[in-house]
Amino acid sequence: DWTPDVFVDASVEELKQQLGNDKVVLGLSGGVDSSVAAMLIHHAIGTNLYCIFVDNGLLRKNEFEEVLASYKNMGLNVKGVDAKDQFYKALEGLSDPEEKRKAIGKTFIEVFDQEAKTIQNVKWLAQGTIYPDIIESVSVKGPSATIKSHHNVGGLPAKMNLKVVEPLKTLFKDGVRLVGKALAIDQKILGRHPFPGPGLAIRILGDVTAEKVRVLQEVDYIFINHLKTTGLYDEVWQAGAILLPVQSVGVMGDERTYESVVALRAVASVDGMTADWVHLPYEFLSDVSNEIINKVKGVNRVVYDISSKPPATIEWE
Ligand code: XMP
Numbered sequence: 001d002w003t004p005d006v007f008v009d010a011s012v013e014e015l016k017q018q019l020g021n022d023k024v025v026l027g028l029s030g031g032v033d034s035s036v037a038a039m040l041i042h043h044a045i046g047t048n049l050y051c052i053f054v055d056n057g058l059l060r061k062n063e064f065e066e067v068l069a070s071y072k073n074m075g076l077n078v079k080g081v082d083a084k085d086q087f088y089k090a091l092e093g094l095s096d097p098e099e100k101r102k103a104i105g106k107t108f109i110e111v112f113d114q115e116a117k118t119i120q121n122v123k124w125l126a127q128g129t130i131y132p133d134i135i136e137s138v139s140v141k142g143p144s145a146t147i148k149s150h151h152n153v154g155g156l157p158a159k160m161n162l163k164v165v166e167p168l169k170t171l172f173k174d175g176v177r178l179v180g181k182a183l184a185i186d187q188k189i190l191g192r193h194p195f196p197g198p199g200l201a202i203r204i205l206g207d208v209t210a211e212k213v214r215v216l217q218e219v220d221y222i223f224i225n226h227l228k229t230t231g232l233y234d235e236v237w238q239a240g241a242i243l244l245p246v247q248s249v250g251v252m253g254d255e256r257t258y259e260s261v262v263a264l265r266a267v268a269s270v271d272g273m274t275a276d277w278v279h280l281p282y283e284f285l286s287d288v289s290n291e292i293i294n295k296v297k298g299v300n301r302v303v304y305d306i307s308s309k310p311p312a313t314i315e316w317e
Helices: 004-019 032-048 063-073 084-091 097-117 131-141 156-160 173-182 210-229 282-295
Strands: 023-028 049-055 078-082 122-126 163-165 238-252 255-268 299-304
Touching: 004 032, 004 163, 004 173, 023 032, 023 097, 032 049, 032 122, 032 173, 049 063, 049 097, 063 078, 078 097, 084 097, 084 210, 097 156, 210 238, 210 255, 210 282, 238 299, 255 282, 282 299
Parallel strands: 023 049, 023 122, 049 078, 122 163, 255 299
Antiparallel strands: 238 255
């Protein structure tokens, strides 16, 4: 029978055999999957695992600093790399979602490649790929070519001439969380909502600027904090805010305003393949909306997304 402890023991043993004294590089994203993959490999090979955590400037507010500190606490051999400007530059003027994803993927590879090169004799690239990632990547090449090119599998290993190790590739998300728990990873990391690799760039519809990122970070922060303080965070599979490329009219005192609209999205799901919008209480939505409009300059309207997947996807891009 599958239990997380048995999985951990067997995987650690297998990784020891497979990796020996080789050096392994892994990109941490702050998410559950890469964190659990890292800890599993760390148990097998210790400091021969070199982790790289890139700040792409598209993470949630304060996330990079907080998560980097947690990683260090976990004993991981991790290097934080500030590449914000490189990503903003690569995104300049791009508004097509796939173009944005490609630019982010390409920049990530450049930054990662540069960092990985500074590690002598690295042989392996570890990835936190899980089972649904493989399914969704395959479907990208299938008949519906318009499905998003989600995951940056491929490309990187060939370019860097590395062998790939993916210790979580047979697991679903809930399995990954159980394995993470067995490895005593902080609940703050394990309980996190999934967050897309391209981050806030695909929640800013249209072109991305540092200023739009800042606005969306503030909005998202208020929303997520309210979910946490009301105990709703753990009942939601994924939540976030979307900055719409529209301005709407509002009033402030005697003045007419013409400012941005944000949409809030919260979904219930098992694996992200299908999802239902969460019936958040009106009181909750009201409090969040008031705080956003009062505190975030440049936003004068908040809407709530009541669409389920399919046909609406979780992300808007
Ligand atoms: P959709 O929007 O397709 O999202 O319903 C399903 C899940 O995938 C995440 N997602 C992404 N994750 N790179 C990622 O790493 C991407 O480009 C990407 N697009 C969507 C989304 O956040 C949700 O969890």
